[in-house]
Amino acid sequence: xxxxxxxxxxxxxxxxxxxxxxxxxxxxxxxxxxxxxxxxxxxxxxxxxxxxxxxxxxxxxxxxxxxxxxxxxxxxxxxxxxxxxxxxxxxxxxxxxxxxxxxxxxxxxxxxxxxxxxxxxxxxxxxxxxxxxxxxxxxxxxxxxxxxxxxxxxxxxxxxxxxxxxxxxxxxxxxxxxxxxxxxxxxxxxxxxxxxxxxxxxxxxxxxxxxxxxxxxxxxxxxxxxxxxxxxxxxxxxxxxxxxxxxxxxxxxxxxxxxxxxxxxxxxxxxxxxxxxxxxxxxxxxxxxxxxxxxxxxxxxxxxxxxxxxxxxxxxxxxxxxxxxxxxxxxxxxxxxxxxxxxxxxx
Amino acid sequence: xxxxxxxxxxxxxxxxxxxxxxxxxxxxxxxxxxxxxxxxxxxxxxxxxxxxxxxxxxxxxxxxxxxxxxxxxxxxxxxxxxxxxxxxxxxxxxxxxxxxxxxxxxxxxxxx
Numbered sequence: 001x002x003x004x005x006x007x008x009x010x011x012x013x014x015x016x017x018x019x020x021x022x023x024x025x026x027x028x029x030x031x032x033x034x035x036x037x038x039x040x041x042x043x044x045x046x047x048x049x050x051x052x053x054x055x056x057x058x059x060x061x062x063x064x065x066x067x068x069x070x071x072x073x074x075x076x077x078x079x080x081x082x083x084x085x086x087x088x089x090x091x092x093x094x095x096x097x098x099x100x101x102x103x104x105x106x107x108x109x110x111x112x113x114x115x116x117x118x119x120x121x122x123x124x125x126x127x128x129x130x131x132x133x134x135x136x137x138x139x140x141x142x143x144x145x146x147x148x149x150x151x152x153x154x155x156x157x158x159x160x161x162x163x164x165x166x167x168x169x170x171x172x173x174x175x176x177x178x179x180x181x182x183x184x185x186x187x188x189x190x191x192x193x194x195x196x197x198x199x200x201x202x203x204x205x206x207x208x209x210x211x212x213x214x215x216x217x218x219x220x221x222x223x224x225x226x227x228x229x230x231x232x233x234x235x236x237x238x239x240x241x242x243x244x245x246x247x248x249x250x251x252x253x254x255x256x257x258x259x260x261x262x263x264x265x266x267x268x269x270x271x272x273x274x275x276x277x278x279x280x281x282x283x284x285x286x287x288x289x290x291x292x293x294x295x296x297x298x299x300x301x302x303x304x305x306x307x308x309x310x311x312x313x314x315x316x317x318x319x320x321x322x323x324x325x326x327x328x329x330x331x332x333x334x335x336x337x338x339x340x341x342x343x344x345x346x347x
Numbered sequence: 348x349x350x351x352x353x354x355x356x357x358x359x360x361x362x363x364x365x366x367x368x369x370x371x372x373x374x375x376x377x378x379x380x381x382x383x384x385x386x387x388x389x390x391x392x393x394x395x396x397x398x399x400x401x402x403x404x405x406x407x408x409x410x411x412x413x414x415x416x417x418x419x420x421x422x423x424x425x426x427x428x429x430x431x432x433x434x435x436x437x438x439x440x441x442x443x444x445x446x447x448x449x450x451x452x453x454x455x456x457x458x459x
Contacts, residue, residue, distance in 0.1 A: 019413065137423045138400045144422075145393040148415060216413040217421050220451075222359060224424035257377065257397055264394035 004109070005102055009094050009344060012101045016077070016341050017334055019212040045300055049287045050079035054099040056290055066289040068178070069108040070156035070214045075286055076100035080343035097343040104213075111162055115174065119167045122200055124229035125246060132246065133227040136201065139249060142256040143177045143197055149263040150182055150189070152279040157286055158182075161215035170202040170228060171209065181237070184288075184299075185281055186266075192259060195235045197252070202229040349445065349456040352438065355431030356412050357448025358420040364445040364458065365403045372440045373398060385444055389435045391416050399425050404446060406455065408435045428453040 006012045053075065057065065067075075076097050083093045128136075147158030159177030166172075178196045181189040204226040211217045232244040234252065244252065267275060284300045291298040339345050368381065370388035376397035386402045388395065390409045396419050399405050403426070407416050410429035420427030428434075428446060434455060438444060445456045 021411065134400075134423070138396075141396050141399070141419045141422045145396040145415075145419070148393040153415075212413050214413075216418045218413060219421055220359065222421070222424035224422075260394050260397065261376065264392050267392070 005105055006098060009098060009342065012076075012098065013338055013341055015213045016073075017338050019214065019216075020337050020341060021333060044082070046283065047079060047082045049284070049290070049298070050075055050082075050100065051096055052294070053287060053290050054096040054103075056294065057103045058099055064107070064110070065293070066178070067103075067107070067286065068156050068158075068160040068176075069104040069111070070160050071154075071286055072100050072104035072107065073213055074154065074156055076104075077341065078283065080341065083343060084340075084346060094343045108162070112165075115162065115165060116167070119165065119172060119200070122231045123243065124200070124202055124231045126202075126229040128227060128229070130225055133225055135249060135253070136199070136227060136230050136232075137224045139232070139253055139256075140175055140199055140201070142253060142260065143175070143180075143199070146180070146256055146260055146263070147177060149260060149267070150180070150186060151282040151285070152267075152275065154279075154282050154286075156214060157282060161211070164203075164207075164209050166205065167202070169205055171205050171207055173201050173203070173209065175199045175201070182285060185278065185285060186263070188262075193236060193255060194252075195237055195239070196233075197235075198233040200231040200233075201227055203227055348459045350459060352444070352455045352457050353431050353433045354452065354454045355406070355428040355434070356417075356451055357446075357453030358412070358417050358427040358429070359424075359448065360450065361404070361426040361448050362446070363404045363426055364443070367438045367440055367442045367444055368402075369435075369438070369440045370395070370398075377401070385446070387434055387438055388416075395419070396423075399423060399427075404428070406431050406434055406446070408432060412451070428455065431455060 053065075079100065080093065080097050143159065144155055147155035151157040158179045159175065161173060161175050163173040164171040165174070176196070176198050178198075180194055180196060181192050183190050203223055207219075207223050207226050209217060209223070210219055232249065232252075233241060234244060235241050270278075280300055284298055288298040363385065365383060365385045368384040368386050370386055370391065373381065373386070376394060381398045381401040383403050385404045385406060386395075386398055387406045388408070391405070391407050393415065395405065395416060399416075399419055400423060405416060405420065405425060406428040407414075408431055410416055412429065414429055417427055417429050419425075426446070426448065428448065431453070438457065443458045445458055447454050447456070
């Protein structure tokens with residue numbers, strides 16, 4: 001059961017801390033080759049954009065933006081990391097943080113209101129062989145991985161998971177991948193054939209899904225073979241919507257396999273600074289729906305990315321010397337991470 | 348004879364054994380060489396999803412229980428071990444290993 005509202009910063013931290021610990025384990029690194037500590041590098045520019053976003057969404061009339069619910073949480077997280085390590089001290093940073101987090105809850109609630117009508121209009125494919133169940137699970141995983149590559153680890157910019165919804169005595173999960181052609185980041189995606197892919201998976205109702213606040217499932221038992229029906233909608237580059245037949249699923253899988261392989265190779269050919277530049281571009285891309293509304297550029301200003309990177313590394317080292325000692329034991333790590341994620345505590 | 352190599356966080360309870368294929372030795376992610384193998388990676392790239400669909404199990408030196416690989420393992424019902432510190436330097440392609448995962452604690456053994 002998701003929250004209706006975060007009442008306080010502590011309320012958010014109760015969910016953020018276990019998620020953070022679960023995500024990075026004992027080794028804070030990622031395939032981007034950019035250590036998670038580089039998150040300190042997000043600049044004042046990011047803080048300004050976050051503040052602008054929080055003001056915009058605080059106005060009830062402006063509450064709807066095409067930002068995925070989980071991405072609001074990511075923005076809130078980066079915002080507080082930036083205010084923690086940069087010189088920017090916002091008097092009301094905890095209020096802005098809370099506003100961003102509650103925008104996540106609010107946009108998810110709005111989505112939930114609309115979904116039931118949608119479900120009743122869907123024609124599900126049922127009576128599935130185990131191989132077909134695995135294939136649908138693979139398709140979901142492929143799209144997520146594709147988003148991970150598009151947005152340099154920040155897959156929630158590209159899509160989100162909604163549910164579970166009880167419908168017709170089953171548990172439905174909807175995975176909505178809605179930003180699959182970010183040509184401003186990767187020009188080559190102009191050739192990707194789908195603008196959006198939405199998957200609706202119906203599972204036996206004896207499954208209790210558990211997930212963190214970013215929609216990462218934490219179930220301890222596999223639910224793949226509990227799938228009892230599916231419907232998959234694609235929206236092509238001209239906006240034409242269609243539902244896949246079982247045979248067409250193979251085509252989409254083949255397309256995604258090729259694109260994932262190509263994008264992975266593309267990243268492997270880049271050096272650390274080039275990847276850092278893409279990653280920063282992705283982070284700011286989150287604000288595109290805002291700037292599309294209010295005008296101005298969502299793009300970060302790169303004066304000299306390599307110098308900027310070095311500068312940031314210096315910041316990180318300073319922070320590291322002060323705070324990032326080797327932390328043994330889960331309790332100590334949890335305490336440290338709570339301090340790290342708390343916008344009220346400045347370093 | 349079993350020789351304990353390392354431990355990590357297991358996704359699901361499982362017990363599997365098979366031949367290791369280092370991720371760095373994979374030539375083509377969709378090839379049949381992956382079928383039935385236990386893939387071992389340092390930090391998996393997102394294209395790990397392609398071999399994950401075909402392998403017996405996937406072990407990564409990095410990551411936590413909600414890292415990308417762990418999430419994919421759950422989504423696809425494939426046994427995954429994350430945070431297996433030291434595994435990448437402990438095995439090579441062709442080694443035979445056993446993985447025992449109970450209640451989130453996974454232990455990896457080498458079978459001589």
